[in-house]
Amino acid sequence: MSNSLKKRKAKDIIAAVFARSFLIFIIFLALLIIFGLFLKARPILSIVSLPELLFSSSWHPMKNEFGLFPFIIGTIEVTLLAMIIALPICMLTSIYLSEYAKRRFREISRFFIDILAGIPSVVYGLCGILVVVPFVEFTGELIGIQTTGYSLLAGGIVLAVMVIPFIVSISMEVLRMVPEPYRESALALGATRWETVKYVILKKARSGLIAATVLGFARAFGETMAVLMVVGNVAQVPKSVFDAAYPLPALIANNYGEVMSIPLYDAALMSAALILMLIVTIFSLTAHYALLKLGKTI
Amino acid sequence: MSRIKIKQLSISYGNHQVLKNVSLDIPDRQIIAVIGPSGCGKTTLLKSMNRLLDLNEDVAVKGEIFIDGENIYRPDIDVTALRKRVGFLPQHPYPLPMSIFDNVAFGPKIHGLDISSTPAVSGAQEETGKKEGMRRFVEHYLSLAGLWDEVKDRLHSPAAKLSIGQQQRLALARVLSIEPEIILADEPTSALDPISAKLVETQFKILKQDYTIIFVTHILRQAKRLADYIIFLYMGDLVEHATAGQFFSEPRDEKTRAYITGEIS
Structure with a gap:
């Protein structure tokens, strides 16, 4: 050699x-x-059994009561609310960009969506405090509900705006993956663009769009900063969207390192982190599975 | 008699001109073959006739195409209605993501076609109900495409499970179901095995009594077998068009002669 x-x-x-x-x-x-x-x-x-940890609502670390239920519920509700707000917007936007818009417009839009995606979380939080919180307070007053504006709804709106660029870009890529001849086939039968989308494109892209949504959920679950700034952070199970909530990431970020003198506080926060991580992991795995299926159907 | 008249049609993709000043009248109720070497503009010519070219953003169309006296490139034309009259069979069948039955029922459904007035069902609907009417309708067109016997026991299974030859005949049934007057077919047998190809060719011969069928092929023998009329394109130019008999026995152009004898391909 x-x-x-x-x-x-x-x-x-x-x-x-x-x-x-x-x-x-x-x-x-x-x-x-x-x-x-x-x-x-x-x-x-x-000192606390697992069911108690997960389902008890009393959070009094001084008295050794560590019920994470309000935080788990807060996380789930903020995320669900954000997705309810974001999904119709995301789906219609990505359908428009993929199926209706001209290439040039699509590229310009993509640029702006990327800008939106790149805005730091804390900036979204500030905008939330300046715009969304007063808006929620005002809306509450209009319909006769007492609220400070720092609420589940404010958190949901801010979170929705944050996940929109993310879901839109994935959904658009998924829709563009549907081969052109499917569009041709439907349009050649005299279908309108919307009929083509509804009966053909969405069916072909279904699992990919589910994956985009689930990835959006996974991201929303773990988002901390912006939500923490507008959601109110009161350890309670919110009774309406105008009530304050306290999601898991906010609990951890607000308290870790401050009250470590209380015994087991540290372990309680760690279990909160573990629960959060497990939820996000389950969602990510679901998304991967859906994407794998997409590869097979297209 | 001619329903399709093409006048000074030039088509380009960006800077690349694909069709150069093509003018011709296409005869009615015959099988017309568009032939020529790869990249000569055959598919472009075909897709210009139901404005499927519109899907490509870079395309520029100059000139006019008249179908029944109406210029289909007029800005106010209803493209959806045009495509219902001028059906299109693609090179590769892409079954719509639904059942075999729904693939055929899709066209009439979106157009809100009154199937009871169609020859397939013809008044039987009063006695049999709407569902049975649609079933007869689907049967009629699957039979017309020569597929009924092979799929009648699994109408509601996904169309994607059919073999590619069956999928192409399903695509044909799908085209026929919207009751077009003209059928455009882009190398409709090139992806098929010889037996399926033969089946599609046989259906074409039956269908030409009622339809004008314009198909693109690069197989000279197929054009000879099937076509009544030949359009020969070469590098974007319309070189010659004539009845099949005349085209093959006494070609007028030097290029045609060279193409037929295999000197150029």
Whole structure:
């Protein structure tokens, strides 16, 4: 074997070894985080049973009462509300961009959507405080409900605006993946654009759109900063959308490092983090599964 | 008699001109073959006749195409209505993502076609009800496309499960179901095995009594077998058009002669 060939082979081996090691490191990191959270959360179970932790509404760390239910409900409700607001907007926007808009307009729009996606969370939070919170307060007054404006609804609106660019860009890509001849076939039968979308494109793209939605959900679940700034942060189960709520990420961000003198507070927050992480992981896995199915149907 | 008249049609994609100043009258109720080498503008000519070219943003169309005396490139024309009259059979069948039955029922459904007045059902609806009427309608067109016997026991299974040859005949049934007067077909047998191709060709021969069928092919033998009239394009120019007999036995143009004898391809 010549010297230069030996050199080339050695480089190849070194590159492969490094690439593989980094990959293993990243996988290991993910497992380490889950395992670490689990270890740190476990002590809480010595004084509170798991059902109590998940379903009790009394959150009094001083009295060793760690019911996470209001926070879990807060997380789910803010996320659901955001998705209810965001989904119709996202679907119609991506349908318009993919099926109706001219290429140039689509590209310009994509640029603006990318800008929207790049706005830092804290800026969304500020806009929420300046615009959405007063809007919610005003709306509450109009229909005779006492509210500060810092509420589930404000959190839902801000979160919706934050996930819209994300869902729109994925949905648009999914719709563009439907092969052109399907459009041709339906249009050639004299279908209108909307009929083509409704009966053909949406059916072909269904699992991909579900994946886009689920990924949007997963993102919304974990979003902290902007929601924390407008949602009110009161440990209660909200009775209406005008009530304040307290989602899990906000609980962790607000309290960790401050009240560590209270025994087991730390473990309670860790179990909150673990629950949050599990919810997001389940959603992400669902999305991956849906995308795999999409690959098979198209 | 001719219902389709093309006048000085030029079509380009961006800077690339695909059809150059084509003028011709297309005869009625015959099978017309558009032939020529790859990239000579055959498919473009075909798709210009039901404005399927509109889907491509870069396309520029100059000139006029008259169908029954009406210029289909007039801005106020109803493209949906035009496409109902001028059906299109693509090169590869793409079954709509629904059942075999619904693929055929789709066209009439979106057009709100009164199926009781169609020859397929012809007044039987009063006795049999709407559902049975639609079933007869679907049967009629699946039979016309030569597919009924193969699918009658699984009408409600997904169309995507059919073989590609069956899918192409389903696409034909789908086109026929909107009762067009003209059928455009873009290399309709090129993706098929010889037996399925033969089946489609046989259906074409039956259908030409009632329809004008214009099909694109690059197989000279197929044009000879099927066509009554030939349109020969070469590099975007209309070189020659004539009845099949005349075209093959006494070609007028040097290029036609060279193409027929296989000197150029």
